[in-house]
Amino acid sequence: MTVVGTLIVEGPARSLTTLARAVPITVDGAVKGQVRAGRRLALALAPGTHSVRAGGGTPLPVRLGPGLTTRVRVERDGAGKLHLTEINPD
Numbered sequence: 001m002t003v004v005g006t007l008i009v010e011g012p013a014r015s016l017t018t019l020a021r022a023v024p025i026t027v028d029g030a031v032k033g034q035v036r037a038g039r040r041l042a043l044a045l046a047p048g049t050h051s052v053r054a055g056g057g058t059p060l061p062v063r064l065g066p067g068l069t070t071r072v073r074v075e076r077d078g079a080g081k082l083h084l085t086e087i088n089p090d
Helices: none
Strands: 005-010 022-027 030-036 040-045 048-054 060-064 069-076 082-087
Touching (some): 005 048, 005 060, 030 040, 048 082, 060 082
Parallel strands (some): 005 069
Antiparallel strands (some): 005 040, 022 030, 022 048, 048 060, 069 082
16 A cells, blocks of 8 residues: 555635636646635645645655645745745645
């Protein structure tokens, strides 16, 4: 039995400019899905470090533990470019 880690990608905050757009999510160079504003995308991945990218933004290294869930959020910087930030657990 292979134990996987879960990566949850939260879409950008809802706004008139982001509601209709789907943001492609790339993991280790392969598109794994899309996420829209106010939605989530859950991905089951092998444990270890992965390079995750939202749209054409800067890749974020994310470490997944076996059986654990890691959350990241798509955000826009001051120039409007997409990037990911890791969400700390409560």
